[in-house]
Amino acid sequence: MSTTDTGTRTITDTEAATGTETTTGTEKITGTETASGTETTTGTETITLTEGALGPYVTHTPTRRWLTGPGLPADSGLLTFEVLRTDGLRTVADHTGDPARLPVDLREQLVIGALRDPVAAETESVLLDGATGEVSTTCFLHDRPDLMERRPFAPSLQTLAGFMTATEEMSARSGRFASYEGRFGPKAVTGMSRRLLTEFEAGVDGEVPPFWKMAALIRPLALVAGPPEDSALTLDLPARLLDQEFGQGRVVRYEDVDFPVALAHEPTRRFLRETGLPEDGFLFQLDTDVPLPTLTEYYEDERPDVLTADQLPDGADHLIRLGHLVEDNSLVVDGATGAILDWSEPEATLHALNTDVSTLAFTLWLLHRERTIDESLSHELTAGAYDQLATTMTQTLSAVDPTGSTPLGEWHYWTEMFQDEAAGVL
Structure with missing residues (x-):
């Protein structure tokens, strides 16, 4: 392979043949x-x-x-x-x-x-x-x-470029959104959402296309919770955030007597005691009638005729069932690590669901908040552009919890639910 010397770097024949014009820093190399x-x-x-x-x-x-x-x-x-x-x-x-x-x-x-x-x-x-x-x-x-x-x-490529730049600056908290660096909570979400929507409205005389309105109303929701000081869990949810969203008396907080010995992950125990989870998260309902069972205990006591012990996943004695998801799926927490998993009874398989209990709570909050926003807009978000909303929701969740960014083709419960337009999940 021959090369062409530019004085500052070398270009191979292959690069020159592509005909690309490349600028790196101040250097400029032009091919055909x-x-x-x-x-x-x-x-x-x-x-x-x-x-x-x-x-x-x-x-x-x-x-x-x-x-x-x-x-x-x-x-x-x-x-x-x-x-x-x-x-x-x-x-x-x-x-x-x-x-x-x-x-x-x-x-x-x-x-x-x-x-x-x-x-x-x-x-x-x-x-x-x-x-x-x-x-x-x-x-x-x-x-x-x-x-x-x-x-x-x-309306134009120039406006589109402006929309993209504003959204990227919002996500990175740079440029026009640099003042939001390190700020989290409902006030930060409201301020950033208004600022981004104002940027969009200025480019289209107030008629913001659905995709970009979703970006302004949904994507800033990722800022409602920041990282905790001790990094034991992924997020530090604001005090009473779940109570304000789901209503007083609809958030369950556990006592130590509710925890099985298998739930040894102290940050998870503390979160369930102090912050809790919504009793009814639309796609998820807590089991509140009995102390939290391990998956083994659940099938022994509640569903003895469905699955036998040898059909349960490895380590079922250390998987604690928090409640049920739709379509015969159980939400379980790994008692040793705090990882949140989806147990599919029909398929007898375990799938990653959320990184930990804090991102699970955020996911349930995000779903409820999106539905509230959509109802306030007379279902403008879900009318005619549902797939765009599903993508926006998945991007928002992935910004907080990378568990949602599953490899292409790999199944993930929340991603599948977001995309289920027939069920009207969003």
Whole structure:
């Protein structure tokens, strides 16, 4: 392999052949134009298109300027525009096997990117109207392209870039949101949510598209609890947070007599004594009639005809059942480590559910808070963009508890429940 000496670093023939334009710091190296007509700036991870690549696809002058100038990020936690680098500009019709069955307003829309979920899987495709500069999203239904439809996303690429930057600054508590660094609790959530929504409204004259309204109303909820001083658990929930959300008398706090000897993890015992859990968390109900049983005791006393001891998971004597989830699932805590697990009775399998009891409480609070917000907006969040809300909820939970960021294809109870539109979970 030969190399080309630039004086400051070396470029291989392979790099030069890709035709990417790379900027790292102040150094700039330019190769030939790629087949897709894109140039990549890796220092800021942006993709720009050449005038030739825009061709007849993009006639909207401000949009042409943006694509050849500032460009779009190759990737972020929310969206990816990698398709521009790999395929260049292609229409929705180009991406379907039967374009004649597509709705007319979709055929000439340009596929420029995709939304992403917490495990980096692409969900909806991001579309650009080359004549107006408007940005929308769609779900590709290759078996039924006639059912595909567009959802509003941003009036322009410039506005979209502003939405993304504001959301990233909010998540990182940087830039316009730097004053929120180290701040947690309901007041921080309310202030950040209002600030982000105001930023969005300024870019669209008050008509914020659903995805970004969800981002402003839901994603800041991750700031309601900060890390505890002793780091024994993941979160330090504000005092009375659960009581205020679920109502007085609906949060159960345990006494030592309720704990089996197997529950040796003291931080979990302390949390259950002092903070407690909601008795009815919609998808989860506590067992409050008897002291907390181990999984072995539960099947011996309550369901002796269902599963035998040899059908229970290893260490069942050290798994304490807190209550039941829907569809014959039990919520259990590992008495030694405090890890929260989902025991599926039909499948006889254990799955990770939450890191610990503090993130379990946050999850139940998050679900209840989202439903309250949606009801206050006359179900605006869940009307017509449910899958976007499910992704936003999963991203919010993952920001607090990485247990929700399961590898692609691996089952996770909360993620599955969020996505269950038919059951109306959210």
